[in-house]
Amino acid sequence: MDFGFSEEQEMLRDSVREFLTGECPMTYVRQMMDDESGYSEDQWHKMAQLGWTGLIIPEEFGGAGLTMVDMIVLLEEMGKVVMPGPFFASAILGGIAIGLGGDADQKQRYLPALATGEKRATLAQVEESGRWDSKGIAMEAKPDGDGFRLKGAKLFVHDAHNADVLVVAARTSGDTDDGVTLFVVDSGDGVTTRVLKTMDQTRKLCEVEFDVRVGSDAVLGAVGSGWPVLEKLVDCAKVALCAEMCGGAQRVLDMSVEYAKVREQFGKPIGSFQAIQHKCADMMVQVESAKSATYYAAWAVASDVPEAHLAACMAKAYCSDAYRDVSGEGIQIHGGIGFTWEHDMHLYFKRAKGSEVTFGDATWNRELVAQVVLDHPESIAADS
Numbered sequence: 110m111d112f113g114f115s116e117e118q119e120m121l122r123d124s125v126r127e128f129l130t131g132e133c134p135m136t137y138v139r140q141m142m143d144d145e146s147g148y149s150e151d152q153w154h155k156m157a158q159l160g161w162t163g164l165i166i167p168e169e170f171g172g173a174g175l176t177m178v179d180m181i182v183l184l185e186e187m188g189k190v191v192m193p194g195p196f197f198a199s200a201i202l203g204g205i206a207i208g209l210g211g212d213a214d215q216k217q218r219y220l221p222a223l224a225t226g227e228k229r230a231t232l233a234q235v236e237e238s239g240r241w242d243s244k245g246i247a248m249e250a251k252p253d254g255d256g257f258r259l260k261g262a263k264l265f266v267h268d269a270h271n272a273d274v275l276v277v278a279a280r281t282s283g284d285t286d287d288g289v290t291l292f293v294v295d296s297g298d299g300v301t302t303r304v305l306k307t308m309d310q311t312r313k314l315c316e317v318e319f320d321v322r323v324g325s326d327a328v329l330g331a332v333g334s335g336w337p338v339l340e341k342l343v344d345c346a347k348v349a350l351c352a353e354m355c356g357g358a359q360r361v362l363d364m365s366v367e368y369a370k371v372r373e374q375f376g377k378p379i380g381s382f383q384a385i386q387h388k389c390a391d392m393m394v395q396v397e398s399a400k401s402a403t404y405y406a407a408w409a410v411a412s413d414v415p416e417a418h419l420a421a422c423m424a425k426a427y428c429s430d431a432y433r434d435v436s437g438e439g440i441q442i443h444g445g446i447g448f449t450w451e452h453d454m455h456l457y458f459k460r461a462k463g464s465e466v467t468f469g470d471a472t473w474n475r476e477l478v479a480q481v482v483l484d485h486p487e488s489i490a491a492d493s
Contacts, residue, residue, distance in 0.1 A: 118182050125186040128159065133190045135453050138311055141193040145304065146271060147313040148194030157226025162200055166208065170220035176411040177345060181352035181403065188356025191456050193311045195229050195268035201349045202267060202342070203230020206276040210291055210329040210338035219274060219293065228273040232346075233263035233317055234339065241343070241469045243286045243336050248319070250279035250290060256324040257281070259292060262316060265467075269315035270302045276329060277319065278339055286336040291329035294321060309463035311456060344421035347468050348410050351403040351424045354432040354464050358396045361439040361457050365389060368443055379442075388438050395431040402427045419481045426474035432461040 114122070132152055141147050156162060165180050166172025180201075187196070204223050207215060207230065222228040238245045248261030259279055269275060275294045282288040294300065299321025305314050330338060366389055369380030379385050406424035409417040436458040440447035447454045469477070 114178075114182065118179060121179065122182045122186060124159075125161075125183050126189075128155075129186055129190050129192065133192050135190075135456075138191050138193055138456065142310040147268065147311075148271070153194065153226055156196065161196070162226040163224025164200065166204060166220050166224040170216060171224040172220070177348060178404075178407045178411050180349060181407045184349055184352035185356035185359075188353035188460075189360040191311050191357065191453075191460050193313075195231070195271045197312075197349065197353070198231040198267035198269075198272065199223060199229040201346055202232035203272070203274060203276055205345050206230075206232055206291065206338065206342050207293065207329065209341055210335070211293070212330065214326070215293060215329065222273075229268070229271050230274040230276065231267050231269050231272040232342070233266045233269065233275050233277045233319075235265050236261070236263060239264075241473065243289050243339075244284065246278050246280055246289050248277075248279045250281050250292065253322050256322055256327070257292070258322045259294065259319045260321075262318045264316050265305070265314045266302075266317050267315075268313050269296075269317045270304055270313065272296055275300070275317065278335055281332055287333045289335040289339065290332050291335035291338060292323055292327045293329050294319070294323055294327060307463065309459040311460060312463060314463075340418070343468055344418050345410050347421045347425040347474075348403065348406045350464055350467060351399070351406065351428040354428045354461065355396065355400050355403050357457050357460055357464075358392075358399060358428075358432045358435040361436050361454070362389070362392045362396050364454065365392065365439045365442040372444075385442060388442055392435045392438055395435050399424075399428045399431040419478060422474040422477040422481070425468060426471040426478065429465040429471040429474070433458075433465050436461040 132155065141149070160173050161183060163172035164175050164183065165177065166174070168174035204220070207219050211219070219228070219230070223230055234246070235241065236245055236247055238247070248259065248263070250257040250259050259277060261279070263277070266275070273296055275296060277292045277294050278289055279292060280288050281290040296302070299319065301318040303316045305316055307314050329335065366380070369385050369389065370378055372379050402424040406420040409420040436454070440454050440458060443452065443454055446452050
């Protein structure tokens, strides 16, 4: 088995890195932190022209038809520069949701526009409870004529203020998994968005209030079929977020090692001190382990193997801790300057903290792993 990336994937990595070096320096990231929209339309159009917005959308809908393994190559480089903007929300959350759950008409209606970057999409799932399971979805979708009325609020919605389309998880019956339905809702009247003030301002999160009527054609797939689609989508999103976290952690490690070579104390580079060497070595182990877990999970999700859910949860659990710990140690190695606003290290730490809790922190995902082990012990025994 070949555990490396293909020549085409390495070429993609090189082209992404070259583009982001010129188009996404830290001056741009800081500028977008203060910008209400959080991204540049000009940069968005350039990425669309490069085919990034349609990278994993099937060719029949105008995309490149590549897989999650190819996508993590791109996202890892984005994580290295703490790239702001709606790419993750649209290309991953919205695009994959419609691709997984939509019927032929819905895919034809939305995916070509998402592939070209003409439209942007996102996912509205989390509510006041903060839960990521089906019990956290309480917003009701009540029958209204030949359609439904959605009324309620969603929190921490990625780039909702930039989205033309929102995939909304709502409850059409009961309190079980089969009572969850996904709706494709166009932004506009009846949809009110407010950007939240969060720790990580490089990634805009919103509160969205819904009081809108939608037709039956807004139901993504079928009524009551939303949770299996949402669970599979979140597995893909976890892997994508892990790729970003791996890229960010790698950049923190590189910055820390470089700083340890030039910062002197007592007439010697601090990198010559055993305490700093141990920190850097531990950081490297965490980064490489995070990459291994992420790459395997990406393959599992792309291949749709039975252990894909388990792999995605394990990767998210490990990367959540690893990125936070590595960025924290990076600040410690940089000392006093690492705490200042002018230094970039705090941007990585804040992105790490934001990513840690998105789609559940390490504790939540380890619980999901434990549930899989308890429910299917024979599969774990076979794998081992």
